[in-house]
Amino acid sequence: MALKNERDLGFKSLLLGVLLTLGLFGVSQPAKAEYADVVINNYADAAGMRPAVFPHWFHRIRFRCKVCHADLGFKFKAGGNKITMAKIIDGQFCGACHNGEVAWSVENCAMCHSGIPGTPTHFHGSTLQRLVAPAYRPLDAKKASKK
């Protein structure tokens, strides 16, 4: 099965082929993305939107943890905040800064909603994810994004 799939995909999707093979042989996917990137997909997939990707590294250069996690009320849990666009436009969560004053505002949809469709909510590169639940991405995730 694995070999047939790889042949069908051709040269351009060689990377996907490698990933598929790795997945089929039970090898955990290599953690490539930046440490502490969070994919938030509570509602995005269902709404036909790409999941949002939050880069911790970019924000911690500009703000201390306290600003978001104490003042703005972000819980220490990926996907535990039930963030919706309505709340953001209302000035809660991301909307406290992403309002066109402190940072760019919400009309730049694709800057946040840039994840591969079908990627579940998770904390990228976390110990828990590496040790307990490494396979987080469905094998046909890339195929779905091409449609």
Added chain:
Amino acid sequence: MNYKNKMISVLYAVVIAVCGLGIAGQAAAGSGVSEVRPLLLAAADVSSANIFNRNLKKPKKHNPPPPEDGIHDTSNEATFSLQAPLEAYKGLPKTTFGNRVDWVKAIDQGLIKPRWDRLDSNEEPFVMDLDIVRPVKASVPDVVFPHRQHTEWLFCSNCHPAIFIPQKGANQINMSAILLGKKCGVCHGKVSFPIETKTCKKCHSKPKPKDWKPPLSEATLKNPWK
């Protein structure tokens, strides 16, 4: 006869000298590469089976730009306008884990100035310099928890009292809980430095006294055949 031999050897010398000059001239003219190339080819022909760590995992590429990181969709144009981590990390102190940036050092040296307030760049953090020593039963060094580095980033209410009860002896902590994302693991292993063999000593930093002996278990103490 002798004279003739001498003449022949001189002739050879002249021929060799001329050849040498010719080659030198060629080299000077820039076509001397042909003299070097065979050497390079020879080096390239040597089998790659001779390298070190041939069968080990290839070193991972760290801090890839968003389009190559495997979680950003490359069919989304905005993915390509997102900043690449390495662009931002230039000049920051390095480590060998997590983001590969020593964030605490970066803030201590004033290389980054993250805001303590959402709007006010000048507001100073409420830093508390208090080290908590937590004795560890096993033979690993005891844990020293520094409040200073933590209060540079966080506010008291982030940890107390939901994650840690602010009372001596009230918190049961073990590595399994941390690895599963509880206690210290709420941040360490997700955002702040991860739990790896390289980072054990960052927390387990106070060596046991020289006369330290592992505590005997109750079963050993009660053993009638001891």
